[in-house]
Amino acid sequence: MPSRAASDATSLGRLQTYWWGFLLAEIVVLISCYWYLSNRFHLPTGPMTGAERWLVLAGLVIGVELWLVRRNLGKNHRRGEKNLLPTLGIGNALTLIRGLAYALMAGFLFAPRPDGWLAWAPAILYSVACFADFFDGYLARITDHTTVLGEVLDIEFDGLGILIGIALAIQYGQLPWIYLLVGLGRPLFVWGLRLRAQRGLPEFPMTPSANRRIVAGVQMGFMMIVLWPVFAPPLTTLAALLFGGPIVVSFLRDWFVVIGRLDPASESYRRVHGATQQILFAWLPVFFRYSGAAVTALILWRVVQDRAIWFALPAPFDVIAPGITSVVFVLGAVAALTAVLGVAGRITGVVFVLVACVDALVRGLGADNGFLLITAVTLVMTGTGRFALWTPEEYLFNNQTGRRR
Structure with a gap:
């Protein structure tokens, strides 16, 4: 019977093979989309065409996402267990597809809204990602393949997707620039915790909250709709206030808990x-x-x-x-x-x-x-x-x- 170390090494090798497979598949998708956009997505001025800029931005985001996956392959085990699972599972595969949708969205950053049906592309891609977000965890649970890797990717991709979606909505004039704080909420939260750790300050645990999950889900639904090109201020500004307010309050409440200013047990x-x-x-x-x-x-x-x-x-x-x-x-x-x-x-x-x-x-x-x-x-x-x-x-x-x- 092989030792656990040998078994984990074999499993890690298989996971790396899957990783290379996803890399090649995403390169094919990236090149195919670039070929399609080459005669359809134009910029008024600049050293690059619209398709070239799209390719660079989407490629950068794909690179970051695949780096996150590669870095955390060693966490492809169930929580509370140590044995490395040899496959990513259908749930993690769907999470990677969600990440690909976010990357394809990111290609439209720093450019005017495209014409024709391409104006709907960010909204369609974000909708695909939202549905994938619902089903990836579900499929992981029913196949008994929930892993720490999946939890890490879910959190990181959620934050990345929200930030890209908000940035696009602001770029297209559908949301006020101040709404960017909602997208930056999690990175700022994590940065604040690291800064406190460097200074030796205590960190108190957050209490479980069903409302936190509801607010996050509703926020994704809002972004899925607000990216539709038919919506514009003042309707979207009012909606931003209604949907963004609870998220800001939730972040502030959690921050005051982790720094010890609020004691949920008191x-x-x-x-x-x-x-x-x-x-x-x-x-x-x-x-x-x-x-x-x-x-x-x-x-x-x-x-x-x-x-x-x-x-x-x-x-x-x-x-x-x-x-x-x-x-x-x-x-x-x-x-x-x-x-x-x-x-x-x-x-x-x-x-x-x-x-x-x-x-x-x-x-x-x-x-x-x-x-x-x-x-x-x-x-x-x-x-x-x-x-x-x-x-x-x-x-x-x-x-x-x-x-x-």
Whole structure:
């Protein structure tokens, strides 16, 4: 029977072979995309063409990502175990595909928004990455291949993807520059911890938080939508405030915990935290459920009186505007009812986002659709609250699907 050292050496050799395979595959994708963009992505001035600049930036990000993978191959073992697994597993493979999508997005940095369907490329790539982010952990869990390597790559790629997405949205004028602080939140957090360690200052452990995972997931969903070229300020500015605020608060709370300014075990903290939780997650959603239902009914009633009001959607949605508006109208009517009944508050909030965005696209941002957007984001963040009849989505928001019980 081979020793563990010999077994690990064999496993590491196989992992390095997989790494080289991914390197070659990503080079093929990179060259193929460059060939496609060579006659389609142009810059007004500069020493490089648009495709050449895209190739350099995307290649740099791919290099950083593959360096991270190579550096951490020795962590391809289950947490609590020491035996190195010989394969990356389907979950880690999907994480690498997610990283590739982020790299292809990064190629569009420092350049004007491309024309035609390429204007949608960053949003499409980020959407692919978001779906991969949901399924990579799920597939790793159901195949019993959750590893420390996967955890490291998940955290690093999440931070990289958010930063690239925010930078692109700021570059295209869809988000204010101050929103870059949200993308830099994790790097600044890690840098602060390293600085404290160098100075010999203590670091206190963060307490587990389901809200942290929810806020991060909602942020990814927001970035997936805000990159659509049809959205612009002031709608996106209001959305940035609503989605970015909870993230900043979450980072500040965690920072004060790790430096010892907040003690989650103290009686005073628990008392304030409990009262805050009651307000934010029990009673506030009730107000926004009923007020959101009322505003949605008002907006839909306006559409009933003049159906053509929603047909003036911007391209490319103008071609299928009647179909889109009919679907959103029906979903909005159902969501108004579920809000009153207290059914699936977070899903109701997502539908309210659709109604608010469609109305704002054709009529401009107003008090009614602006308030509905505030209502929608609040419900997605907080859930249904008190007097809820049925909340099936809470399991997905608060648990990792595929985990063995």
